[in-house]
Amino acid sequence: MSTEPEFDKHSKTYTTGHEWDGIKELNTPLPRWWLWTYIACIVWAVGYWILMPAWPLVSSYSKGVLGYSQRDAVAAELKDTRNSRNVFAQKLLSSNLETIEATPKLMEFALASGRAAFGDNCAGCHGSGASGSKGYPNLNDDDWLWGGTLEDIHHTITVGVRSSDDDTRESDMPAFLTDEILTKDQISDVATYVMSLSDPAIKAPAGSAEIFQDNCAACHGEDAHGNRDVGAPNLTDAIWLYGGDHKTITTTISYSRRGVMPTWAGRLDKATIRSLAIYVHALGGGE
Amino acid sequence: MATEPNESDISGQDLPPVVPHKHVERADVEAVNKAANRSLYAAQKKIHPKRAKGTFRTIKWWVMIVTLGIYYFSPWIRWDRGPGIPDQAILVDIAHSRFYFFFIEIWPQEVYYITGLLILSAIGLFLVTSTLGRIWCGYTCPQTVWVDLFLVAERFFEGDRNARIKLDKAKWSLSKLAKRTAKHVTWLIISVLTGGAWVFYMNDAPTLMHQLLAFDAPLTTWFWILVLTCTTYLLGGFAREQVCTYMCPWPRIQGVMMDEDTLAVMYRYDRGEPRGPHKKNESWDNRGDCIDCRQCMVVCPMGIDIRDGMQLECIQCSLCIDACDAVMEKIDRPRGLIAYDSLTNFDRRAQGKPEKRHIVRPRTLLYTMFMIIVGGIMLYGLMHRSTLEVNVLRDRNPLFVQLSSGDIRNGYTVKILNKTHDIHTYSLAISGLSSYKIKVEGVTEKTADGKPVIRVERDQLRAVKIYISVPKAEISGDSMDISIIVRELAGKAVSRNDTTFKGPKM
Numbered sequence: 001m002s003t004e005p006e007f008d009k010h011s012k013t014y015t016t017g018h019e020w021d022g023i024k025e026l027n028t029p030l031p032r033w034w035l036w037t038y039i040a041c042i043v044w045a046v047g048y049w050i051l052m053p054a055w056p057l058v059s060s061y062s063k064g065v066l067g068y069s070q071r072d073a074v075a076a077e078l079k080d081t082r083n084s085r086n087v088f089a090q091k092l093l094s095s096n097l098e099t100i101e102a103t104p105k106l107m108e109f110a111l112a113s114g115r116a117a118f119g120d121n122c123a124g125c126h127g128s129g130a131s132g133s134k135g136y137p138n139l140n141d142d143d144w145l146w147g148g149t150l151e152d153i154h155h156t157i158t159v160g161v162r163s164s165d166d167d168t169r170e171s172d173m174p175a176f177l178t179d180e181i182l183t184k185d186q187i188s189d190v191a192t193y194v195m196s197l198s199d200p201a202i203k204a205p206a207g208s209a210e211i212f213q214d215n216c217a218a219c220h221g222e223d224a225h226g227n228r229d230v231g232a233p234n235l236t237d238a239i240w241l242y243g244g245d246h247k248t249i250t251t252t253i254s255y256s257r258r259g260v261m262p263t264w265a266g267r268l269d270k271a272t273i274r275s276l277a278i279y280v281h282a283l284g285g286g287e
Numbered sequence: 288m289a290t291e292p293n294e295s296d297i298s299g300q301d302l303p304p305v306v307p308h309k310h311v312e313r314a315d316v317e318a319v320n321k322a323a324n325r326s327l328y329a330a331q332k333k334i335h336p337k338r339a340k341g342t343f344r345t346i347k348w349w350v351m352i353v354t355l356g357i358y359y360f361s362p363w364i365r366w367d368r369g370p371g372i373p374d375q376a377i378l379v380d381i382a383h384s385r386f387y388f389f390f391i392e393i394w395p396q397e398v399y400y401i402t403g404l405l406i407l408s409a410i411g412l413f414l415v416t417s418t419l420g421r422i423w424c425g426y427t428c429p430q431t432v433w434v435d436l437f438l439v440a441e442r443f444f445e446g447d448r449n450a451r452i453k454l455d456k457a458k459w460s461l462s463k464l465a466k467r468t469a470k471h472v473t474w475l476i477i478s479v480l481t482g483g484a485w486v487f488y489m490n491d492a493p494t495l496m497h498q499l500l501a502f503d504a505p506l507t508t509w510f511w512i513l514v515l516t517c518t519t520y521l522l523g524g525f526a527r528e529q530v531c532t533y534m535c536p537w538p539r540i541q542g543v544m545m546d547e548d549t550l551a552v553m554y555r556y557d558r559g560e561p562r563g564p565h566k567k568n569e570s571w572d573n574r575g576d577c578i579d580c581r582q583c584m585v586v587c588p589m590g591i592d593i594r595d596g597m598q599l600e601c602i603q604c605s606l607c608i609d610a611c612d613a614v615m616e617k618i619d620r621p622r623g624l625i626a627y628d629s630l631t632n633f634d635r636r637a638q639g640k641p642e643k644r645h646i647v648r649p650r651t652l653l654y655t656m657f658m659i660i661v662g663g664i665m666l667y668g669l670m671h672r673s674t675l676e677v678n679v680l681r682d683r684n685p686l687f688v689q690l691s692s693g694d695i696r697n698g699y700t701v702k703i704l705n706k707t708h709d710i711h712t713y714s715l716a717i718s719g720l721s722s723y724k725i726k727v728e729g730v731t732e733k734t735a736d737g738k739p740v741i742r743v744e745r746d747q748l749r750a751v752k753i754y755i756s757v758p759k760a761e762i763s764g765d766s767m768d769i770s771i772i773v774r775e776l777a778g779k780a781v782s783r784n785d786t787t788f789k790g791p792k793m
Contacts, residue, residue, distance in 0.1 A: 282728065
């Protein structure tokens with residue numbers, strides 16, 4: 001039923017004029033701003049369908065007039081990032097340590113990208129803080145098997161240790177027991193001798209010094225200070241890669257260790273390797 | 288459509304015809320924005336405030352000139368701080384995270400000064416509200432000032448109240464189109480200038496002005512100009528009293544700030560009632576001074592009737608005082624039928640006592656005390672603001688490193704903040720260790736007694752990596768308490784920072 005709209009005193013609102021069994025409907029339209037916002041949204045949506053990818057089709061989707069694609073956008077963004085990084089990367093490759101350290105921006109870039117690359121590639125063995133573990137050198141300290149200058153570190157990362165690379169860092173300590181070069185007793189004696197080099201409290205057994213000079217000094221040096229050219233560790237310092245107790249040293253001499261680090265030349269680009277070298281160099285032990 | 292029988296409408300059609308005073312017209316006006324008259328289901332009824340003339344209007348013009356002047360010209364004030372540091376007196380330098388206010392410079396970690404400033408503003412507002420009512424709302428609130436400014440433009444193109452009402456009702460014509468266009472264009476210009484002035488607070492004003500004129504300004508700048516243009520245009524041109532009535536929390540909060548001694552714009556009903564039309568030469572006996580001319584409603588920008596008493600919608604702009612005073616003068620009655628008054632005075636008048644202003648009372652004393660305390664703390668803080676701040680971050684991975692010599696090494700990142708406007712050098716020393724070696728990455732300079740010297744540029748932070756090594760024999764536990772002491776070489780500033788030196792478990 002429809003009648004004239006009338007004013008409802010109670011709610012101070014007009015009725016619509018609709019009436020059903022004496023029940024009247026109040027005229028409470030949507031707020032105008034709401035309605036217009038709603039209409040604007042519809043207009044926007046239609047425009048969006050036309051301009052942007054929107055509708056799923058059978059095997060594809062509507063591409064939109066603008067041809068926008070998030071995949072392309074990401075690719076473009078990545079390309080931009082790579083290009084902007086390239087500027088720094090080129091500088092890193094062509095600069096020596098002094099220049100890099102003297103250029104805060106360059107250093108900052110190298111450390112940031114080095115830290116990220118370290119976490120992705122090196123932390124698995126060397127630990128997230130580069131403090132290493134048994135068999136994996138601590139990179140924070142000042143003891144280096146293959147040298148601690150920036151160029152040394154750079155080269156080690158590039159070619160690896162006992163890796164598949166042709167120029168790999170390679171040292172070959174014999175397994176003195178299995179190769180039947182020394183007897184168990186001789187090995188035990190020379191192990192004690194090696195321990196005595198860094199701990200004055202330990203007395204070297206008689207004759208052990210001769211065993212050392214005959215078998216070990218060729219690589220580790222007569223004074224046992226090691227030789228970086230062949231990756232022979234310094235045996236007089238406080239740092240032990242596999243452990244400094246008698247049993248561990250005996251095992252090392254008997255069977256040799258032959259730890260391996262892969263070559264990174266094919267896996268990481270040159271600039272990343274450079275950044276990694278700078279990062280490791282800056283951990284506190286760089287020379 | 289049926290006509291609307293409005294119960295609360297005081298313009299009732301059944302009033303007896305009267306011969307009014309010669310100059311006082313009885314206005315046909317409705318208090319459209321008073322609570323009883325507005326509905327959430329009905330469209331907002333437009334308010335056409337008439338231009339008021341009088342003491343308070345004059346005060347408001349001056350307040351408007353001063354506040355707008357401060358807003359538009361503050362970013363252009365220069366303040367020399369030395370080379371390499373912005374010379375803008377008031378600058379929120381977001382890119383370099385600094386806030387400059389004349390002689391004050393705040394770094395992000397000193398944001399508590401802003402907190403203090405906000406507390407001061409809040410308590411200041413409480414104090415003013417408890418003594419003088421909603422002075423802030425009526426005179427200085429940006430919404431009030433800008434609506435006033437928009438009304439000036441509106442009045443200039445469309446005329447005063449009656450002309451505007453007529454124009455609203457008129458059919459579209461070339462003249463109406465011209466007036467409306469002129470008004471909106473002017474509003475938009477004001478809005479753009481408002482948004483345009485805002486961005487100068489965040490950038491060096493002259494530089495940005497050049498960029499804007501060359502259409503070479505950063506995108507964010509244009510974005511903020513656009514946002515503030517839109518808000519100014521909408522709030523000043525259209526939302527107006529709705530902002531105060533619906534959007535602003537202050538009208539709700541003010542209720543608890545006010546008491547019976549608070550001054551507020553009030554209709555003195557004890558003098559005005561019973562109200563009614565008054566003929567010239569008629570007696571004033573047995574009736575009030577209010578002749579129900581409704582000039583107070585006509586000038587009201589909020590669309591209310593002050594004679595209904597204090598209400599949330601009233602921003603106490605006191606324009607009704609001006610309107611009423613003008614009428615009172617015409618009909619030879621004393622001014623001040625609407626005036627700044629307090630509830631206490633209503634009571635005192637009823638009891639036949641003289642009026643009294645009671646400004647010093649526990650509430651105002653408390654607010655003043657708070658302001659003095661907070662202000663004092665801030666002032667002390669600013670005067671004793673340290674120009675050197677040092678943060679020490681200990682390496683935690685690895686906790687410590689054993690060197691080939693057996694020494695134990697710990698690494699720290701030391702951040703030195705030079706908050707002065709000069710380049711400074713700082714020496715670095717350690718206390719708590721009897722024998723140690725210290726190495727600072729990238730630093731070779733040393734003092735005569737061998738302490739590393741670190742140079743920090745003016746107004747800059749420098750983070751340096753330092754390594755401390757201690758002989759194994761000196762390690763007395765797996766954690767030793769030490770301090771890193773940073774001392775300004777050419778001054779007195781010293782910063783002592785407690786940290787620990789970690790070693791292997793004994």
